[in-house]
Amino acid sequence: MKKKKLYLPVLLAVFMLVTALTGCGGSDSHKVTKAKDLPGARIGVQVGTTGDSFVTENYEKKKGTDIQRYDKGADAVQALKQGKIDTVVIDDQVAKAFAEKNPDIKILDEDLVVEQYATVFAKGNDELREKFNKGLAAIKADGTLDKITDTWINKKGKYHYKKKVKNGPKLVIASSIDFPPYESFDGKGDIVGFDVEMLYAVTDHMGVSVEIQNIQFDSIIAAVDAGKADIGVSGFTITEDRKKSIDFSDSYIDTAQVMLVKGSGSDGAASFAEKIHNNFVKDGRWHYLLRGLGITLLITFFAVILGILFGFLLAVIRVAYDKNGSLRFLNYLAKLYLTIVRGTPVMVQLLIIYYVVFASVNINKVFVAVVAFGLNSAAYVAEIIRSGIMSIDDGQFEAGKSLGLKFHTVMIYVILPQAFKNVLPALANEFISLLKETSISGYIGLSDLTRGGQTIQSLTYDALLPLGAVAIVYLVLVVGLSTLVGKLEKNLKKNER
Amino acid sequence: MAEIMMEIRGLTKRYGDHTVLENIDLDVKKGEVIAIIGPSGCGKSTFIRTLDLLEKPTAGHIMIDGEDLNDPKTNVDEILPRIGMVFQQFNLFSNMTIKRNITFAPVHHKLMNQQQADEKAMELLERIGLADKADAYPSQLSGGQKQRVAIARSLAMNPEIILFDEPTSALDPEMVGEVLNIMRELAEEGMTMIVVTHEMGFAREVANRVLFIDEKVIKEDGTPEEVFHHPKNERLKEFLSSVLH
Ligand SMILES: Nc1ncnc2c1ncn2[C@@H]1O[C@H](COP(=O)(O)OP(=O)(O)OP(=O)(O)O)[C@@H](O)[C@H]1O
């Protein structure tokens, strides 16, 4: 009981410590005003982008250069604003979008590299690629692409292209929806941007409908390569490296890499109430959290069921071997399974199950997550239940046998109820950690609770409120579940003693 | 001559190279109360546990009604329920009430329905003086009470023979009597029993046959009078002088 009271203060202390260390204790800053200042600077990039490879190639080896790779451009901008890095190297259009929303950062007037954007296709998928190129040529010829460019890139004109073909044959599009003005969520949760309208126009020419899946940028090429998606549309720059694993369409826009730095403008410090409004109330943004919570709970619930059923089976196989020497081969397989699952990170298992095991089938992602987390949890459940069974006195088995009861009868009616009661706390802890582990579901493109918070973050460029809210929801769930289990345990004890 | 209910021939038990019992022959007659005595570690428990297949005999035959328990072809599931066993550590099912401990096996084997089993359980509990504990759990009982329930549990199966492995050794001295009294009553009713015991008084008064096991074999086999008052074997004489003083 004492532990529980300690829990919150300790948590807060750790939280503050971490904030202090990462937020305020930044290393010596280094002013960047032109490209010549980049060596030795702390440079932020979005992982896997042109900015990343440009900076890595040219500056990584330079003394004192510290390259920070972020999953999202918005995270890099956040870090810049907090003074954790000196500059962000990023596509100019994206940089403009950030600079517009954040008065305290500015773009340096110097292009680093000019590059071309194109969409990506699996190697050898020439038929689809050629059809796409034809459609692209058509919208270039009839002026549609120019109009879309005016709206999104040059910020003049109100033209918006609306998708016409919404049924019939469908293409699955992989895109990392965190890259305005190319692709991002609008307030209503719809996917919008330059790439999106370009895609709509081209695919209308092809006569097909599209389904856009939100996939982490550095996973898109793998998804296209594995056949999980037909086309990757996410502001991809044509590079020789990428050409080795995928094919590019013709280019649809030229862009440059630029440097973002902290400017003199103020953040326009919004009041706390304004921030709350902006992060949760405006455009119904709290829905991202609510829907995310639903998905998190759904995955956890079914993963727990799968974990119990399969874990149970594994435990019984192991015990049958330990007690009777039977099922030798199955026991061997079970042991192998436990070693592999407990010896590798659940994140890697999730990615393998999504990209390898279910590579060639277009399958519901919640199902994939349930399978991955359920199979992972089963390994831990199995060992917990097994230790519970082994802790029951052999005399209980012998008494059953002396009454002429079979092994499985004694197991079901005598041993398991006792074992279950003994391991209930351990099992509950396993499921509580499972709930937390599902927070990596975003890596296969699921919009779970954590991803919901990140989505709000990418809309508002505020980290504390959305992520804090996510943390609080997890905390409430975990503490609530722990309390419930404690009560259940007490009841079980009362029943028997 | 009473009929023979269990015929043991050439029973041998080894753990690896270590032989615990060698070539034991024994006929158990119906209604006999056999006490088994012998020094610690001589194999008394091992012997009695092989008769219920809690230990697998290395060799030999255990014949009941012409069927051999140690023959892989025999359907032991039909024979084992007819042999009761009472353990030193009671081994009541901790997750079940006292009543359910008694009714579970007979109902599971379809010897009776739940209602009949409940009635029988209450009868047995009356008899051992624990009717008020029917809904209690084993952890709420004293050692002597648990052992009485364990006896009732094996009686509920209507066994033809009950094996006891030191049923009073784990009890506080003041509780030994209540358990021995029930065993004495069973003996008087004609129940066939084999009892491994350190209670020489019980062996002398209640048993009608006493076996002395030592050095892997039955060294002496006779009435209590013969074994306790006219021991022939030297090791038995030593053993008796060590336990009786
Ligand atoms: N599972 C086992 N593996 C190896 N040796 C065993 C095993 N069980 C018993 N033994 C050995 O068999 C011998 C007989 O043991 P057993 O328990 O039958 O003796 P006992 O006569 O009942 O002794 P006690 O009076 O102390 O209960 C002992 O030497 C013991 O070490």
Ligand SMILES: [Mg+2]
């Ligand atoms: Mg013993």
